[in-house]
Each structure stands twice: as C-alpha cells, then as structure tokens.
Amino acid sequence: KNQVEQSPQSLIILEGKNCTLQCNYTVSPFSNLRWYKQDTGRGPVSLTIMTFSENTKSNGRYTATLDADTKQSSLHITASQLSDSASYICVVSARYGGSQGNLIFGKGTKLSVKP
C-alpha cells in the first residue's frame, strides 16, 4: 500500500535554531517527492521537487534530501524565523504510465517557531 509518513507530528523550536523534518514513504513506482509549506488557512507553497536521481535540493534556508534506496526524505530548515511557523507537507508521486499517476500526501508536520 502506498503510504507517506511524516515525523514528528508537531515541533516547537526557538527562533534562530535549525530543525529537520522527516518523511518516509512506501510508494512505487516512484516519480517524485515534493515538500510544501502551508500556512494556516492558505494554500500550500512548493518548496522543493526531487526526482529519483536527485539527492539534495535547496531553496534558500530550506534543504531537502532524498534517499531513494531507503525511501526517506528530510527537510532541513536553517536559522528558523517566526514566519517559518506552518505545516510542512511531504507529497510523493507514483507513476502508473502515461500522464496518469497518484499523489500520496503525508499528514504534515506542524512547526511552531517561538521568539
């Protein structure tokens, strides 16, 4: 069964600290993995997209890693800011041929950055 599990479910850190969010998946055949940031009451914003051959991708203070062998991904946030408080969602896309596919969403990690 295709699944995406994220940990921790929630996280509280102090402003300026670093943190790492985890995403484990059992999706096959794998197409790509995405990290999104979703502020409360808003639509998600794409942070990174990684395909099978990519191990790491950065977007400013956000760095995502992908280990396709162990089917694990992480999102590292450096020097956190109050505006980083949001839910971070890991989404894995499975490819079933042609343009059809399947998106499997994790339940997200709710990050709270405190001053």
Next chain:
Amino acid sequence: GAVVSQHPSRVICKSGTSVKIECRSLDFQATTMFWYRQFPKQSLMLMATSNEGSKATYEQGVEKDKFLINHASLTLSTLTVTSAHPEDSSFYICSASSGQGVSSNQPQHFGDGTRLSIL
C-alpha cells in the same frame, strides 16, 4: 512567479444550493488543474485532476455528479458543488501545473483556497 487565483475565498450558504468555485492561473498556461479538499488538521485530499478541454479524472470515492469540474481554457477551471449539504463543508483548494498529469515534475501552484460552510 506563477500565480493561481481562487475565488471566492469564503462561502456561506444554505443547504441545497449549488456553489461554484473558480481557479485561474494568472501568468501561465495550466495544462493540468487539480482540486483538493482539506478537513481541519488533516492533509489535502486530491479530489480530481482535469486537463483543458477534456473530462476530469476523479479519485476513488469522489462523486462526479456532486462535484462538477469544468476546465474550459488553459487558465480557468471551475468546481461546482451541487446541492451542497453540511457534510460538504470543507476547505477546497485548487492547484495548476504546466505539466501533464499528477506525475509531472512540474510544480503545482496552489490557490489560497475556498472555505465552504453549508448551513
């Protein structure tokens, strides 16, 4: 950057009415548009995928006669919730991509969602 506009942002209406939600890509052509719903403290659930000029592909368990999707142009898709009932109350979010299908490596750009409340 790519902008997706979703309208309205909030709707409150009586049970039995139909509600139309618009999703527009403002500065790019959206080959594929997606419709999601999200319950409180839950992640997004994909409802359907639509390609311009063709019928939408609905996810299992989503009633196509209940949630009508029209993708008439490369910049506009609409979701109509027909004969809405309180259980349809949710946060509906659209996204648009210049890629083909859900497995495309092109990013999905999300609207800011529509909060639908059925009384």
